[in-house]
Amino acid sequence: MAHRDLREFVKVLEKAGELKRIRAEVDPLLEIAEVVQRVARDAGRKPNSVGPALLFEKPKGSQYPVLVNAFGSVRRMELAFEVEALDEVAARIGGFLKMDTPQGLFDKIKMLPKLAELGSFFPKSVKDGACKEIIRKGSDINLLDFPILQTWPQDGGRYITFPLVFTKNPETGKRNVGMYRMQVYDERTTGMHWQTQKHGAEHFRRARAKNPEGRIAVSVAIGADPATALAGMLPIPPDLDEMMFAGFLRREPVEMVACQTNDLEVPANAEIVLEGYVNLNEMRTEGPFGDHTGFYSLEAEYPVFHVECATHRKEAIYLTTVVGPPPQEDFYMGYAVERVFLPVMKMQYPEIVDVAMPAEGIFHNLMIVAIRKSYPGHARKVMNAIWSLGQAMFTKMIVVVDHDVDVHNASEVVWKALCAIDPERDVQFSLGPVDTLDHAARMQDYGSKMGIDATRKWKSEGFERPWPEEIVMDAGTKARVDALWKTLGI
Ligand SMILES: Cc1cc2nc3c(=O)[nH]c(=O)nc-3n(C[C@H](O)[C@H](O)[C@H](O)COP(=O)(O)O)c2cc1C
Numbered sequence: 001m002a003h004r005d006l007r008e009f010v011k012v013l014e015k016a017g018e019l020k021r022i023r024a025e026v027d028p029l030l031e032i033a034e035v036v037q038r039v040a041r042d043a044g045r046k047p048n049s050v051g052p053a054l055l056f057e058k059p060k061g062s063q064y065p066v067l068v069n070a071f072g073s074v075r076r077m078e079l080a081f082e083v084e085a086l087d088e089v090a091a092r093i094g095g096f097l098k099m100d101t102p103q104g105l106f107d108k109i110k111m112l113p114k115l116a117e118l119g120s121f122f123p124k125s126v127k128d129g130a131c132k133e134i135i136r137k138g139s140d141i142n143l144l145d146f147p148i149l150q151t152w153p154q155d156g157g158r159y160i161t162f163p164l165v166f167t168k169n170p171e172t173g174k175r176n177v178g179m180y181r182m183q184v185y186d187e188r189t190t191g192m193h194w195q196t197q198k199h200g201a202e203h204f205r206r207a208r209a210k211n212p213e214g215r216i217a218v219s220v221a222i223g224a225d226p227a228t229a230l231a232g233m234l235p236i237p238p239d240l241d242e243m244m245f246a247g248f249l250r251r252e253p254v255e256m257v258a259c260q261t262n263d264l265e266v267p268a269n270a271e272i273v274l275e276g277y278v279n280l281n282e283m284r285t286e287g288p289f290g291d292h293t294g295f296y297s298l299e300a301e302y303p304v305f306h307v308e309c310a311t312h313r314k315e316a317i318y319l320t321t322v323v324g325p326p327p328q329e330d331f332y333m334g335y336a337v338e339r340v341f342l343p344v345m346k347m348q349y350p351e352i353v354d355v356a357m358p359a360e361g362i363f364h365n366l367m368i369v370a371i372r373k374s375y376p377g378h379a380r381k382v383m384n385a386i387w388s389l390g391q392a393m394f395t396k397m398i399v400v401v402d403h404d405v406d407v408h409n410a411s412e413v414v415w416k417a418l419c420a421i422d423p424e425r426d427v428q429f430s431l432g433p434v435d436t437l438d439h440a441a442r443m444q445d446y447g448s449k450m451g452i453d454a455t456r457k458w459k460s461e462g463f464e465r466p467w468p469e470e471i472v473m474d475a476g477t478k479a480r481v482d483a484l485w486k487t488l489g490i
């Protein structure tokens with residue numbers, strides 16, 4: 001049985017010893033973020049140690065509790081997806097990808113259960129949902145009733161950092177769900193920080209092209225069962241429904257309920273829902289915001305979200321996350337995505353053996369890729385493939401190593417990669433879209449990327465010198481020293 005909702009997940013975390021309740025009053029303005037830094041980040045920097053999820057029961061100035069760091073460890077991501085190891089999710093995805101077009105009757109029959117399973121993940125519309133226990137309209141809505149955090153001193157205000165932003169493609173009617181932060185401007189207005197390459201921004205542009213004076217319906221859900229709550233960050237192709245993917249992850253369809261005031265649907269089990277619209281001709285300054293780069297993202301112009309209706313559960317739990325200098329909670333969320341989508345990458349590019357995105361590289365700055373090299377220039381082919389692969393296009397630096405390098409062992413990667421390169425020969429630059437948050441790029445959203453071919457060089461790549469063998473002790477000597485070991489007194 002999938003986790004029913006966020007509060008059930010809270011109980012699961014508590015039972016697993018992964019959650020701490022904080023009964024003292026703590027201020028959502030800066031203080032909660034500082035507690036999170038001390039408990040989660042400082043602990044997370046020591047090997048094999050991560051801090052617990054935190055449930056602040058008495059945030060100052062609000063009657064609703066705050067849940068933070070709920071996904072801030074590999075174990076908690078496993079609990080979220082109800083698996084013993086993240087590889088299980090990867091294997092399930094791999095199983096579906098391997099489904100070839102059936103040849104004979106026997107193959108067709110064999111595939112039926114899998115196809116039926118796939119069908120059973122489609123979101124299901126339901127008549128009513130717990131998210132509508134309380135319905136507020138107009139001046140009865142006050143976002144500031146919720147314990148929305150300000151996380152860093154120079155932030156432009158309070159930000160909703162864990163929203164599911166629902167929009168519809170104005171041309172196809174297909175749904176998108178993205179996790180885009182929302183700066184709270186007042187009781188009923190927020191920013192809508194969908195970056196230019198994201199699907200929400202594309203819906204906005206297409207709607208504006210049709211009618212620049214119009215608006216686009218937007219609904220936002222905050223807090224749901226874990227797979228659903230996380231679905232907004234998944235880097236999946238446009239027009240692939242994140243709610244379908246959430247259903248796949250939880251092995252049960254997500255129940256969706258119609259909004260009160262627009263034609264969108266939201267997860268019925270959501271803790272809080274904000275319904276409203278974005279005007280297509282209205283922009284407002286958003287930021288600064290202490291971001292997951294560890295620096296403040298600068299102010300910029302973004303669309304504005306107007307809330308017309310707010311619905312929520314009685315005793316709603318406000319789910320949020322704190323970003324800042326890495327590693328923070330989002331590192332573990334991203335790590336799970338990296339593991340889960342590895343089979344998808346491998347299906348498109350079978351030469352890829354493994355990838356790693358170290359925490360300090362905050363996803364977009366560094367990807368280490370191990371490949372089974374088969375032909376001259378193969379490493380550069382893989383770089384170009386990654387730069388054209390969904391949100392991996394943002395990768396500022398790609399290091400390609402041979403299949404026998406452990407990409408998760410930073411010390412091995414640094415050692416072997418540096419030994420394998422002649423910098424002038426092996427570094428490749430490319431130009432293209434970069435992450436909006438990259439403050440060093442020559443201009444916002446556009447800049448250069450670098451690939452390092454750190455594979456062994458071949459004669460067929462113009463390398464005429466012999467390549468040396470890596471040093472390893474021979475088995476005979478090892479066995480003799482094993483036999484001697486006890487006599488050595490070491
Ligand atoms: C905690 C967190 C906050 C995020 N904030 C933003 C944001 O403010 N703007 C944005 O464009 N992407 C943000 N992202 C990344 C997007 O959620 C991610 O790129 C997602 O795939 C976007 O969905 P889409 O592909 O449907 O547009 C955030 C991710 C996380 C985990």
Ligand SMILES: [Mn+2]
Pocket residue numbers: 176177178199236237238239242
């Ligand atoms: Mn999407």
